[in-house]
Amino acid sequence: xxxxxxxxxxxxFLEVTGRRRDGHHRLATLFAxxxxxxxxxxxTAPSGVALEVVAAxxxxxxxxxxxxxxxxxxxxxxxxxxxxxxxIRLIKxxxxxxxxxxxxxxxxxxxxxxxxxxAIQLDARKRTLLKRLAAALGADVPFFLHPAxxxxxxxxxxxxxxxxxxxxxxxxxxxxxxLQVSTAxxxxxxxxxxxxVVLTRLSHLDRLIRSLERGRPVEEWAGLLFNRLxxxxxxxxxxxxxxxxxxxxxxLRGARMSGxxxxxxxxxxxxxxxxxxxxxxxxxxxxxFLTCCSG
Numbered sequence: 661x662x663x664x665x666x667x668x669x670x671x672x673f674l675e676v677t678g679r680r681r682d683g684h685h686r687l688a689t690l691f692a693x694x695x696x697x698x699x700x701x702x703x704t705a706p707s708g709v710a711l712e713v714v715a716a717x718x719x720x721x722x723x724x725x726x727x728x729x730x731x732x733x734x735x736x737x738x739x740x741x742x743x744x745x746x747x748i749r750l751i752k753x754x755x756x757x758x759x760x761x762x763x764x765x766x767x768x769x770x771x772x773x774x775x776x777x778x779a780i781q782l783d784a785r786k787r788t789l790l791k792r793l794a795a796a797l798g799a800d801v802p803f804f805l806h807p808a809x810x811x812x813x814x815x816x817x818x819x820x821x822x823x824x825x826x827x828x829x830x831x832x833x834x835x836x837x838x839l840q841v842s843t844a845x846x847x848x849x850x851x852x853x854x855x856x857v858v859l860t861r862l863s864h865l866d867r868l869i870r871s872l873e874r875g876r877p878v879e880e881w882a883g884l885l886f887n888r889l890x891x892x893x894x895x896x897x898x899x900x901x902x903x904x905x906x907x908x909x910x911x912l913r914g915a916r917m918s919g920x921x922x923x924x925x926x927x928x929x930x931x932x933x934x935x936x937x938x939x940x941x942x943x944x945x946x947x948x949f950l951t952c953c954s955g
Contacts, residue, residue: 662777664700666769667693667954668760669803670834670918670925673868674887675861676850680816684799685847688862689813690823690869691803693954694832698754698766700729702773705745709733715752723750728763728797732770735793740786742778755947757840759919761804767797768804809955812869827875829953830927831934833912836947837899839922846920849892861886878927882914890917900924903946910937 673690680686711723711730724730729750737745748770754762771790775782782790794801799816808822864884871881890897890904900917903924907915911933912926928934934950941948 661701661703662773664702664769664773664776666698666700666754666762666765666804668696668698668754668762668765669693669800670760670832670916670923670953671887672885672916673865674889674919675858675865676847676853676888677814677858677862684816686815687813687817688865689817690865691800691811691813691817691820692829693804693809694760694834695951695954696754696760696834696949698762698769699751700766700769700773701749701751702777703747704777705747707745709737709745710747712747712749713752714749721750721752721756728767728801729770732767732793732797732801733774735797736771736774739789739793740775740778740780742774744778746774746777755836755838755923757842758836758923759841759917759921760923761800761919764798764800765804767801768794771805809953810872812865823869823872825872825875825953825955828955829872830878830913830929831931832925832927832951832953833907833910833934833937833941834923834925834949834951835903835907835941835944836923836949837903838946839896839899841894841896841900841921843920846889846892846894849894850888851891851893853888853891861888878913878929882927885914885916887917887919889920892920896922903944906941906944907937910940912937 675688678686713721713723794805802818810823811820868884900921904915907926915926
């Protein structure tokens, strides 16, 4: 048996730059993996895919073909012509529908884990095949397949360029208000934004990346964090804004929604400050995590 840790992510920056003919939106986003994990346990089986899901919440999660882990495993076994099958246990800790990429991370972890389980040497051709499978599973899956903890994502988020951050970022307080937000609905509910406004935001993204690459303190770049999807006209996002303001009122920095929500994150100046914020948030009906960016 092998175990694979599948990290969550936050979007330190997310701007919608256009729309493709197929209806997908073009993005400019800065992904960051964080130290909050689902876990996959894998072992070989005579044939097919057998998936068990152990969830830390009451939210239902199918162990069948509509689960990204099942789909990733089935695609891997078919594409790599593996002799045999896999029995997989998913221990789910990343909240569902929270904009943290848990399902995408689980899918990428499945691809990497099965390659390890079946001792497949990933040469250039096989890595290309793995990337193709990842892209077919979802726009965020290629990021979790990539080894870098920080990446600039363009296209639909699948064109990746690693961002080298030389210093560890501060501790992070992560809040999940308990609301699942549909990504498709969030994009449909976005108001139109002038191109000049988008270009200005993209210049902020350039400044943010330069600041991180130079190891500058959080006070210098917290104001550059951004997420256009916070402007989607959805009732659920009212709770997101409540959570975001609560984090700012506690003195945390750069509070933003991740992805299409509903999770919100902010940075603390120290572990003690983050722990104090967690204690102050205990009265809210939210899940709260103390974490940090990977790398």
